[in-house]
Amino acid sequence: MTLLQAENLSIEFQTPDGVVKAVNDVSFSIGAGETVALVGESGSGKSQIALSVLGLLAGNARTSGTVTYQGKNLLEMQQNELNSIRAKEIAMIFQDPMTSLNPYMTIERQLNESLEQHEGLKGAAARKRVLEAMDAVRIPDAKNRLKAYPHEFSGGMRQRIVIAMALMCSPKLILADEPTTALDVTVQAQIMALLKEIQRESDMSVLLITHDLGVVAGACEKTLVLYAGRVMEQAGTLDLFETPSHPYTRGLLRAVPNIQDAVGDLRSIAGQPPNQMVPPPGCPFAPRCENRTEQCDRELPPLVGDIRHQRACWRPVEELV
Amino acid sequence: MMPNPSTPLLRVRDLSVEFKMSNSKGWPWQKPDVVHAVNGVSFDIHAGKCLGVVGESGCGKSTLIRAVAGLVPMAAGQIEFDGKTVNTAKKSDVLNLRRSVQMIFQDPVASLNPRMTVFQIVEEPSRAFFPKRSAQEHRERVMSLLDRVGIPRRNANRYPHEFSGGQCQRVGIARALAAEPRVLLCDEPVSALDVSIQAQIVNLLRELQREMDLTLIFVAHDLGIVRHISDDVLVMYLGGMMEYGPAESVVKSPSHPYSQALLSAVPVADPRVEVVPQILDGDLPSPLDLPIGCLFETRCPKAQNICRIERPASRKIGDAQVFCSQL
Numbered sequence: 046m047t048l049l050q051a052e053n054l055s056i057e058f059q060t061p062d063g064v065v066k067a068v069n070d071v072s073f074s075i076g077a078g079e080t081v082a083l084v085g086e087s088g089s090g091k092s093q094i095a096l097s098v099l100g101l102l103a104g105n106a107r108t109s110g111t112v113t114y115q116g117k118n119l120l121e122m123q124q125n126e127l128n129s130i131r132a133k134e135i136a137m138i139f140q141d142p143m144t145s146l147n148p149y150m151t152i153e154r155q156l157n158e159s160l161e162q163h164e165g166l167k168g169a170a171a172r173k174r175v176l177e178a179m180d181a182v183r184i185p186d187a188k189n190r191l192k193a194y195p196h197e198f199s200g201g202m203r204q205r206i207v208i209a210m211a212l213m214c215s216p217k218l219i220l221a222d223e224p225t226t227a228l229d230v231t232v233q234a235q236i237m238a239l240l241k242e243i244q245r246e247s248d249m250s251v252l253l254i255t256h257d258l259g260v261v262a263g264a265c266e267k268t269l270v271l272y273a274g275r276v277m278e279q280a281g282t283l284d285l286f287e288t289p290s291h292p293y294t295r296g297l298l299r300a301v302p303n304i305q306d307a308v309g310d311l312r313s314i315a316g317q318p319p320n321q322m323v324p325p326p327g328c329p330f331a332p333r334c335e336n337r338t339e340q341c342d343r344e345l346p347p348l349v350g351d352i353r354h355q356r357a358c359w360r361p362v363e364e365l366v
Numbered sequence: 367m368m369p370n371p372s373t374p375l376l377r378v379r380d381l382s383v384e385f386k387m388s389n390s391k392g393w394p395w396q397k398p399d400v401v402h403a404v405n406g407v408s409f410d411i412h413a414g415k416c417l418g419v420v421g422e423s424g425c426g427k428s429t430l431i432r433a434v435a436g437l438v439p440m441a442a443g444q445i446e447f448d449g450k451t452v453n454t455a456k457k458s459d460v461l462n463l464r465r466s467v468q469m470i471f472q473d474p475v476a477s478l479n480p481r482m483t484v485f486q487i488v489e490e491p492s493r494a495f496f497p498k499r500s501a502q503e504h505r506e507r508v509m510s511l512l513d514r515v516g517i518p519r520r521n522a523n524r525y526p527h528e529f530s531g532g533q534c535q536r537v538g539i540a541r542a543l544a545a546e547p548r549v550l551l552c553d554e555p556v557s558a559l560d561v562s563i564q565a566q567i568v569n570l571l572r573e574l575q576r577e578m579d580l581t582l583i584f585v586a587h588d589l590g591i592v593r594h595i596s597d598d599v600l601v602m603y604l605g606g607m608m609e610y611g612p613a614e615s616v617v618k619s620p621s622h623p624y625s626q627a628l629l630s631a632v633p634v635a636d637p638r639v640e641v642v643p644q645i646l647d648g649d650l651p652s653p654l655d656l657p658i659g660c661l662f663e664t665r666c667p668k669a670q671n672i673c674r675i676e677r678p679a680s681r682k683i684g685d686a687q688v689f690c691s692q693l
Contacts (some may be wrong), residue, residue: 259633
């Protein structure tokens with residue numbers, strides 16, 4: 046069953062220097078209990094997609110297309126309607142646990158904010174739920190730490206608090222924007238294991254935004270690869286990693302250093318991502334692509350293929366000799 | 367003088383770094399708290415080799431290389447560069463050491479002065495260390511360095527904000543090379559960059575290392591990259607050494623329980639491989655109040671009584687030095 050469906054989502058920003066097309070014609074769906082990954086480098090528009098779902102885009106943003114949740118288009122909702130969904134139905138885990146917590150508020154107040162808003166819980170009943178949530182994310186000695194401030198916790202513990210905050214009202218969908226990027230690998234492993242476990246218990250869906258292909262491989266059923274605000278390829282994770290069809294996906298996979306057998310040079314992708322104020326007329330990846338033809342420079346490739354594995358490329362990997 | 371191939375270019379012995387905390391809430395007669403950032407680290411690097419330093423944030427890996435660069439004072443220990451002891455070196459030798467050991471920083475944009483052009487940024491060390499060269503010579507040197515790191519000459523008069531992160535890191539590398547160093551200290555040089563750009567920078571560093579016979583210390587938390595570029599790897603935890611040896615053996619078959627846990631947590635970009643991380647309980651102990659015994663004792667799955675009392679000495683396991691008494 047589809048929980049969230051984005052169709053032809055485009056986001057652009059009006060800036061003094063011109064219009065930046067951050068996201069172009071992105072479509073995807075997330076089923077109940079499913080984990081979908083949005084992979085891309087910085088500037089590929091992956092965070093903006095998550096922000097648009099909850100109506101959190103900056104004031105100069107213009108959106109088009111639809112993001113449907115329970116039959117309603119989230120992009121056209123009024124603030125008060127969105128407020129009834131935020132944190133209750135769809136919650137967000139932000140990237141930086143250092144800045145996404147309020148330094149002036151105790152952990153308890155930050156955690157029970159959404160309970161008070163959505164369920165009207167206060168006092169002992171709210172405290173009980175807060176303690177349960179803190180136990181769920183394994184914050185030791187939760188009882189004595191309710192009155193602590195964010196700076197009294199380590200980075201890993203703060204990210205757990207941010208996750209506990211997102212889980213407070215048992216949402217159906219979590220948008221996790223680089224939830225482990227700021228953390229060490231050992232803590233990352235703890236947090237990803239924790240998310241997986243919570244997801245299994247509560248049949249929650251997750252949209253995982255990351256640039257780390259290792260994290261994707263371990264956690265997601267479906268993966269969308271974004272480049273310059275466009276979907277380059279989307280497929281089941283296993284399929285995508287085994288038979289990448291888009292040269293960009295293949296390049297990304299090759300650029301990841303392998304810890305097991307790493308000798309010789311890494312295979313990099315030459316060049317820089319394009320300027321999104323003046324996007325190239327053809328495929329956005331064409332200037333960096335080894336296989337480009339004249340057509341790639343001229344015409345934008347459509348997203349084609351069967352629904353389980355789609356790619357936007359004129360010369361996909363499997364058609365090369 | 368021909369360098370003796372058997373003496374290391376850089377020899378570090380029992381290096382410790384401490385930071386005194388400001389004593390704001392205590393009484394004047396109380397001793398201020400001391401952060402033990404680096405505790406007795408020793409290693410050797412031969413010319414042209416690369417040492418990778420890995421560990422979690424707060425383990426002292428950046429402080430370690432800052433101490434090697436002379437940016438923070440040592441509390442104890444000894445550094446020998448090219449056969450000379452740095453602690454007791456003459457002033458002229460210290461200047462030469464400073465020039466010979468250059469650094470590349472983690473945040474490529476923040477580490478460049480926003481009010482200087484790329485040309486000025488790269489020229490500055492050249493002017494500072496080689497005052498006898500003419501303006502024309504400086505200019506030629508800067509341009510050839512920019513060529514080498516892949517910044518087009520026509521962009522030399524631009525400012526750092528006009529470049530992307532990867533390009534800024536190239537400028538940072540050119541600046542370090544302008545001093546004509548023998549050792550490059552790289553403090554997480556690619557962790558702020560995207561995957562496809564990371565590979566470009568790592569490859570550039572490897573090429574430069576080969577061409578100029580540079581010696582590298584490469585600090586990173588990404589074990590895949592460290593494995594790729596390093597000859598030797600040093601695993602640090604809470605400022606101390608856990609394991610030190612050839613990259614091949616430390617990364618492929620780690621012996622220390624901490625190295626094992628760290629490596630098991632590295633995600634593999636292959637959905638068929640199931641990663642089973644050994645999850646360490648708890649958080650890092652405070653560096654203000656170190657465990658008396660083994661530094662890793664509070665989180666170690668194999669800890670015994672002896673580990674709580676005695677700091678383990680180095681033991682040779684295969685080619686690696688391992689600091690654990692339970693092996």
